[in-house]
Amino acid sequence: MEIIRIPRIAQETCRKYFLRGRSIGFVPTMGALHEGHMSLVRRAKLENDITVVSIFVNPIQFGPSEDLDSYPKNPEEDIRKLREADVDTAFLPDGSLMYPNDFSTYVTADSISDKLCGGLRPGHFRGVTTVVAKLLNITGPTRVYFGQKDFQQTVIVRRMARDLNFGVEVVVCPTVREDDGLAMSSRNLYLDAEQRRAAPVLYRALSAASDLLNSGQKSAQEARMFMEKTLAEEPVVTHVDYASVYDPVTLEEVDEVESEVLLAVAARLGKVRLIDNVIVNLS
Numbered sequence: 570m571e572i573i574r575i576p577r578i579a580q581e582t583c584r585k586y587f588l589r590g591r592s593i594g595f596v597p598t599m600g601a602l603h604e605g606h607m608s609l610v611r612r613a614k615l616e617n618d619i620t621v622v623s624i625f626v627n628p629i630q631f632g633p634s635e636d637l638d639s640y641p642k643n644p645e646e647d648i649r650k651l652r653e654a655d656v657d658t659a660f661l662p663d664g665s666l667m668y669p670n671d672f673s674t675y676v677t678a679d680s681i682s683d684k685l686c687g688g689l690r691p692g693h694f695r696g697v698t699t700v701v702a703k704l705l706n707i708t709g710p711t712r713v714y715f716g717q718k719d720f721q722q723t724v725i726v727r728r729m730a731r732d733l734n735f736g737v738e739v740v741v742c743p744t745v746r747e748d749d750g751l752a753m754s755s756r757n758l759y760l761d762a763e764q765r766r767a768a769p770v771l772y773r774a775l776s777a778a779s780d781l782l783n784s785g786q787k788s789a790q791e792a793r794m795f796m797e798k799t800l801a802e803e804p805v806v807t808h809v810d811y812a813s814v815y816d817p818v819t820l821e822e823v824d825e826v827e828s829e830v831l832l833a834v835a836a837r838l839g840k841v842r843l844i845d846n847v848i849v850n851l852s
């Protein structure tokens with residue numbers, strides 16, 4: 570596996586793959602790799618000739634009071650996992666090469682970036698679309714892989730890729746969970762023992778609401794109340810940012826549940842903010 574830290578070199582390397590007619594599967598990550606990330610890597614390997622994985626904790630998607638400085642980092646272990654998975658190229662760019670001092674060009678997907686997490690993390694998705702656009706321009710992949718765990722991110726990246734003609738196939742992979750239902754996340758490392766015990770309540774709330782809708786309930790309000798009630802049973806959950814029912818394409822809240830809806834929750838356990846979601850398909 571080659572390890573590249575300079576964007577220009579990564580671009581030249583990927584261009585060579587492209588010119589040799591190789592398909593490229595690209596997996597962007599922020600490192601602290603777990604089975605969720607590795608499921609994307611395995612899928613990329615299955616579907617492409619070449620697999621490229623980036624590890625970059627993107628500073629511009631963190632707000633001033635967020636966890637950029639304390640974000641979990643474990644580059645040696647990450648590289649070991651990527652080698653073991655037989656990845657072709659690991660791209661670990663230097664921050665100063667990604668964002669020179671006079672960096673001033675941003676990509677924004679209007680309207681959908683302000684909803685759900687975007688409403689609570691101003692500028693977050695502008696940071697995400699900007700770095701994903703840069704990484705796609707550097708690696709020029711055939712397919713790019715994202716996890717459903719960050720559902721809003723997948724909607725925004727798909728929209729950006731379509732609107733700006735990136736010509737890349739955006740592949741969304743299922744959320745990988747711990748045995749007790751907790752969605753795997755690098756941020757789970759922040760949880761203390763009591764918070765870790767309580768954290769599966771997010772998935773329990775989503776599952777309870779999903780069961781309710783699958784049993785014929787059409788009212789999104791009822792589903793919302795079910796989620797709120799389940800989350801309230803766990804005192805370790807100190808704040809619910811949102812727990813609601815959305816159209817999976819527009820990310821607008823819905824009142825009446827028809828064919829397909831997104832159930833999504835963001836909750837804080839002390840200082841740790843966790844998100845999770847499920848799709849309910851009634852058609």
Ligand code: AMP
Binds near residue numbers: 604754
């Ligand atoms: P991150 O390093 O958190 O930016 O995540 C990198 C990619 O891995 C994103 O596309 C995430 O949606 C995906 N990912 C993170 N956690 C999981 C998970 N539990 N299951 C599937 N994909 C995940």
